[in-house]
Amino acid sequence: MPDRPFIETIDVVKTYKVGSSMVTALDHFSIGIEEGEMVAIMGPSGSGKTSLLNMIGGLDRPDSGAVRVKEVEINRLGEEQRARFRKNNIGFIFQFFNLIPSLTAIENVLVPVMFERETPVKRAGELLERVGLGDRFDHLPGMLSGGERQRVAIARALINDPMLILADEPTGNIDSETAREIVSLFRELNDEGKTLILATHDRIVAGRAKVMIKIRDGRMVRGKAHSRDGMRSLSPDKGGGVPE
Amino acid sequence: MRDRENRLATRKRAKKSAPWGTPKKLTPLGYMVREVWRNRSRTFMSAAGIASLALLFILFSSMEQGLDDHFRGETEDVPTEESIELFKVKQVMDDWVYLISALCWTLMVLVIVNTATITVVERKFELASLRALGLSSVQVSFLVGSSMMLIVSFGIMAGIIASVVIIPLLDIANLSLLGGGLDLPLVYDPISIVNTLLLGLGAGALGLIPPLLMIIRSSPMEVLRDAG
Ligand SMILES: Nc1ncnc2c1ncn2[C@@H]1O[C@H](COP(=O)(O)OP(=O)(O)OP(=O)(O)O)[C@@H](O)[C@H]1O
Ligand SMILES: [Mg+2]
Numbered sequence: 001m002p003d004r005p006f007i008e009t010i011d012v013v014k015t016y017k018v019g020s021s022m023v024t025a026l027d028h029f030s031i032g033i034e035e036g037e038m039v040a041i042m043g044p045s046g047s048g049k050t051s052l053l054n055m056i057g058g059l060d061r062p063d064s065g066a067v068r069v070k071e072v073e074i075n076r077l078g079e080e081q082r083a084r085f086r087k088n089n090i091g092f093i094f095q096f097f098n099l100i101p102s103l104t105a106i107e108n109v110l111v112p113v114m115f116e117r118e119t120p121v122k123r124a125g126e127l128l129e130r131v132g133l134g135d136r137f138d139h140l141p142g143m144l145s146g147g148e149r150q151r152v153a154i155a156r157a158l159i160n161d162p163m164l165i166l167a168d169e170p171t172g173n174i175d176s177e178t179a180r181e182i183v184s185l186f187r188e189l190n191d192e193g194k195t196l197i198l199a200t201h202d203r204i205v206a207g208r209a210k211v212m213i214k215i216r217d218g219r220m221v222r223g224k225a226h227s228r229d230g231m232r233s234l235s236p237d238k239g240g241g242v243p244e
Numbered sequence: 245m246r247d248r249e250n251r252l253a254t255r256k257r258a259k260k261s262a263p264w265g266t267p268k269k270l271t272p273l274g275y276m277v278r279e280v281w282r283n284r285s286r287t288f289m290s291a292a293g294i295a296s297l298a299l300l301f302i303l304f305s306s307m308e309q310g311l312d313d314h315f316r317g318e319t320e321d322v323p324t325e326e327s328i329e330l331f332k333v334k335q336v337m338d339d340w341v342y343l344i345s346a347l348c349w350t351l352m353v354l355v356i357v358n359t360a361t362i363t364v365v366e367r368k369f370e371l372a373s374l375r376a377l378g379l380s381s382v383q384v385s386f387l388v389g390s391s392m393m394l395i396v397s398f399g400i401m402a403g404i405i406a407s408v409v410i411i412p413l414l415d416i417a418n419l420s421l422l423g424g425g426l427d428l429p430l431v432y433d434p435i436s437i438v439n440t441l442l443l444g445l446g447a448g449a450l451g452l453i454p455p456l457l458m459i460i461r462s463s464p465m466e467v468l469r470d471a472g
Binding site: 113 | 374377
């Protein structure tokens with residue numbers, strides 16, 4: 001198929017069962033994201049941002065619809081295959097950093113590759129230097145500030161040189177000054193050609209992305225949507241979005 | 245240049261922060277040992293539990309062996325009163341030894357299930373993060389499983405070492421309490437060491453099944469969400 005976007009979700013539906021009722025997290029959600037883009041996903045709490053990132057990152061599977069990343073239909077892969085896909089292609093950055101408390105900064109950067117025969121210690125060190133933690137190699141996460149922890153997490157996300165970086169509220173737990181630095185780092189990575197998708201509440205963070213997508217109740221309310229008949233600009237009143 | 249020196253100096257200072265310094269690499273084994281060390285008080289308790297059960301098991305084996313040996317060499321025509329009493333004990337032991345061994349083993353399995361389950365539940369967030377970062381559930385199970393096996397080995401080793409010291413001492417002290425005033429012979433049978441090792445390995449393997457199933461069944465996403 002010619003010119004399929006780098007990442008696309010087609011008609012993705014995801015519902016969660018809560019007790020006896022169903023919550024729709026993603027409601028026929030379609031989007032196409034080109035390689036090298038930097039996309040901010042905004043929306044109120046519970047609008048489905050995390051669910052969308054989880055789909056793209058292969059952490060979760062849609063009830064229906066398709067998720068394609070780099071021509072791989074990841075919704076068809078099994079759990080283990082998705083794990084491998086994640087490791088090789090996707091860098092994850094989480095709101096709560098998710099560092100391993102018993103491991104030092106540099107060891108945390110090496111976590112995704114610890115089962116590999118060759119440990120790229122040198123690369124891990126370079127990445128830490130790059131995110132400005134050249135003097136924190138041997139610190140445990142408990143000895144680092146929130147911003148420093150997030151930078152360790154960014155270095156970790158880069159260890160396998162992924163083409164896609166997914167960040168779920170990466171600045172949710174750090175002060176705005178540090179957040180600005182983190183976003184600059186994201187911009188730098190994007191300038192180097194990496195595709196970034198960030199879910200965020202922070203307007204300043206979102207403002208520095210190239211594309212902004214707003215979602216509400218699992219539907220896109222503003223942004224560029226993608227459907228089977230190709231790319232088109234989308235506004236809420238033209239279908240596909242939520243009628244307001 | 246000066247900048248670089250400064251950085252090196254800071255690096256040196258930073259070294260103090262973690263006792264093991266900058267690692268040459270990160271291996272699953274290294275990570276596992278670190279985790280075991282971090283939870284050392286629980287590691288110690290579980291290992292102590294396993295050690296006491298191993299010791300109990302070896303003690304009973306030695307009692308049985310002692311009685312067996314005692315009666316194998318028996319040539320007296322008129323058995324002494326003590327011999328009759330001992331024979332009674334032996335009969336009871338023969339009936340009970342399997343039950344007691346089985347009980348030791350069951351308790352060992354329970355200690356392992358318990359410790360491993362607590363580990364998995366407590367480290368749920370961490371384990372889910374590992375999987376989100378691309379480790380497979382098999383690799384994560386390996387991490388948890390091998391750290392449990394390390395604890396089991398500690399326990400079994402400690403139990404064996406304790407038995408090597410304690411059983412001869414008990415034999416000298418004549419175990420008069422247990423035998424109801426009788427001089428119960430204890431014979432340390434080296435085979436029981438092998439048996440204990442097998443016992444521990446078996447208990448470890450069985451005890452790990454439920455917690456490892458928990459890991460394999462859980463989705464990395466669900467768990468990440470829980471913690472958030
Ligand atoms: N595992 C789950 N079980 C039940 N409901 C869920 C689950 N995951 C998500 N939901 C529901 O799906 C909807 C979308 O959730 P999601 O986490 O994607 O929103 P979000 O935009 O990331 O919100 P926030 O900004 O608070 O992080 C919410 O209504 C949420 O309650
Ligand atoms: Mg969220």
